[in-house]
Amino acid sequence: MTRQIVVANQKGGVGKTTTAVNLAACLAAMEKNVLLVDCDPQANASSGLGYYPEEGDLGLYDVFFQSERVQDAIRGTDLPYLSLLPSSQDLVGAELELADKLGREFYLRDMLESVSGKYDYIFLDCPPSLGLLTVNALCAATELMVPLQCEYYALEGIAQLLKTYTLVKKRLNPSLRFLGVVLTMYDKRNRLSSQVKNEVRRTLPDHLFETVVPRNVRLSEAPSFGKPVISYDIRSPGASSYLALAQEVASRPPGRRA
Ligand code: ADP
């Protein structure tokens, strides 16, 4: 069965896109068929994989209301097992257009239904809000992954997200599971980082990934070359951490945890 993993946190700059792109790439390198869906109008996941739309190219916005064309919008990447459903700025319009539609939470889910069987994993990279695009991604997913930057009030920040998760699970998508929290931009010399880690471990004991992603300049450079970090610098600490995280995700079968 396809594992559909939504990467969400309503805060910007916490490592959602970096995590979605690099996890997708690492699992593709493990010869899993992976689709990355860029649900953020800022389109960072798309440009991070070297894709810049040209006139006439279809993106997520175009197929949001014409789901029969979804296959035409999916494109290959430099990695043979990794495909991309790109975003573009006009996706902002989808949020507005969805607002008064019946069943507005389920457009993305229904759109992906016809292609999901082709993939082992589908990653959904979310915008930094809990608006309708993120809710659509939560409804299209089977698992929720939350990147958390180690800073003050990090946990308070995800309380709202977990509330939304609980509501969506209760009312809209009962099969959604909470896969876990991954700590990003971790600095082991900084005491705050280990304090946050201990706090997350205490609050969400079954939901913290062993793998911690360190702050690593290679991770921030790679997108400007349009590459995931394993293609840009396989020997970097950033590449090792996302490879380890991919192993952990692959070995954590859906449904094992609440
Ligand atoms: P989000 O998608 O949550 O807004 P991003 O993944 O775009 O966050 O990350 C925000 C910025 O931090 C980007 O410039 C990204 O390259 C950088 N970044 C993310 N993770 C790391 C890391 N582990 N080490 C160094 N820089 C990182």
Ligand code: MG
């Ligand atoms: Mg992002």
